[in-house]
Amino acid sequence: MGIHTEYSCSECGFKLVDSSDIFWIDDEKKIHVDMQTVDSSKKASDSLASGGIYKYYCYNCDNYIFNFHVSRKSGFIEKELVIQLIEDLDDNIKIIDFDNKFQSCIHCRNEVPLKQEKSFAIDNKGEFFIEDSLYNDFDSKQFDFTGKYYGYYCRDCGKQINKFVILENNANLEDSLIKEILEDHTNDLTVYINDSYFTCPICGDELQVLGESSSCPKCRVGLLTIEKQTLFD
Known part of the structure; x- marks a missing residue:
């Protein structure tokens, strides 16, 4: 409409x-x-x-x-x-x-299909939570930052691409620190800040x-x- x-x-x-x-x-x-x-x-x-x-x-x-x-x-x-x-x-x-849901491989630049979509969050003790986004958006809990996770796999490179989109940054952390924290929980990743x-x-x-x-x-x-x-x- x-x-x-x-x-x-x-x-x-x-x-x-x-x-x-x-x-x-x-x-x-x-x-x-x-x-x-x-x-x-x-x-x-x-x-x-x-x-x-x-x-x-x-x-x-x-x-x-x-x-x-x-x-x-x-x-x-x-x-x-x-x-x-x-x-x-x-x-x-x-x-x-x-x-x-659109993403290019960060290695070969070919477009890769979306395989997984979840919600994720980091609490003030550094504990990492990730759950099915259809059922939990972490609305009722307190976290340093939360967002959406999108998982991709490039068949050409054999690489997993983990994309994190920050939706709430309650602790006002710098982008570089957020990326550093996320690197503790994954290998290949791309971080996007949603308010750009x-x-x-x-x-x-x-x-x-x-x-x-x-x-x-x-x-x-x-x-x-x-x-x-x-x-x-």
């Missing part, structure tokens, strides 16, 4: 329109952007690659940033071509990222999602309020 929302500023009357958009790349390697509906979702599911589009704003440099998150990709299109097609779509400033896409690629400031009660990006005094919101099937 798609959502189309129209905002206005309580002070200066500035108008902002937002919608829940998705994109997909068809068999002719043409990229399409549309609101998420039953029809567009069907086209996306039959495509070479698809995903969601998330709109951010940087108050520091007054830029809108569009995050193209690739959540599905077939083996008939390379990552590099997906990136190129998205970059060439328009002149908007973009961040392009791939879902955590909330930084403006232009000035490095924190990105914001504009919505109800956000400061107006034009006058910076008023707040955005919803004028109209429409749901589409």
